[in-house]
Amino acid sequence: MDLSNGTTGLGIAVALGEIEMPTDADVMNNRDLYSSVASCSSGVELDQAQVVVVGNARGVGGRYRIGHSVMRDALDADGIWAAIKDAGLELPERPHTSDIQGRLVNVFLKCEVSQDGQVRGRRNAMLDDSDVHWHRQIKSCVGGVTASVTGDPAVFVSVSAAHQGPDGGGPVAAIVDLGSGEPTGYAAPGAPA
Numbered sequence: 001m002d003l004s005n006g007t008t009g010l011g012i013a014v015a016l017g018e019i020e021m022p023t024d025a026d027v028m029n030n031r032d033l034y035s036s037v038a039s040c041s042s043g044v045e046l047d048q049a050q051v052v053v054v055g056n057a058r059g060v061g062g063r064y065r066i067g068h069s070v071m072r073d074a075l076d077a078d079g080i081w082a083a084i085k086d087a088g089l090e091l092p093e094r095p096h097t098s099d100i101q102g103r104l105v106n107v108f109l110k111c112e113v114s115q116d117g118q119v120r121g122r123r124n125a126m127l128d129d130s131d132v133h134w135h136r137q138i139k140s141c142v143g144g145v146t147a148s149v150t151g152d153p154a155v156f157v158s159v160s161a162a163h164q165g166p167d168g169g170g171p172v173a174a175i176v177d178l179g180s181g182e183p184t185g186y187a188a189p190g191a192p193a
């Protein structure tokens with residue numbers, strides 16, 4: 001899964017002009033090579049390739065807009081806010097969950113444990129924990145960070161982000177509702193302001 005996702009991420013990065021053609025030695029090794037927008041999934045349950053492109057088209061109306069950014073590491077709340085802002089939601093310089101006001105429809109994230117086993121200089125045990133695979137641990141960590149940013153516990157976090165975002169981080173896509181009237185995003189009942 002990791003190799004398939006990584007090579008696909010590199011292919012997307014090359015196709016979009018984000019990087020030059022990598023060498024075989026770069027694959028799964030040079031984590032400085034990545035796509036900032038690719039989110040690739042693979043597994044034994046899949047029997048065919050599928051490509052989904054999501055974006056905004058000029059001149060096309062509708063309520064919804066999508067924006068993207070990257071989390072630089074597993075704790076990068078600013079990367080999540082940047083994707084929400086990139087989608088067009090106006091927010092203050094230091095936003096709070098109450099600023100979303102039901103306008104955030106969904107957030108999609110890819111994440112990867114940092115290959116050096118650290119987050120912001122602190123060691124973690126994700127790569128060598130004998131009880132729980134790192135996929136589960138990093139997904140939980142990034143899911144918790146995202147839920148604390150958005151105020152919504154229902155977030156979509158996918159793992160195995162090799163060459164999809166920087167090492168230890170990953171791409172973020174946010175869909176917001178910019179339509180008039182009542183927003184269609186999640187508004188937490190009784191959430192603190």
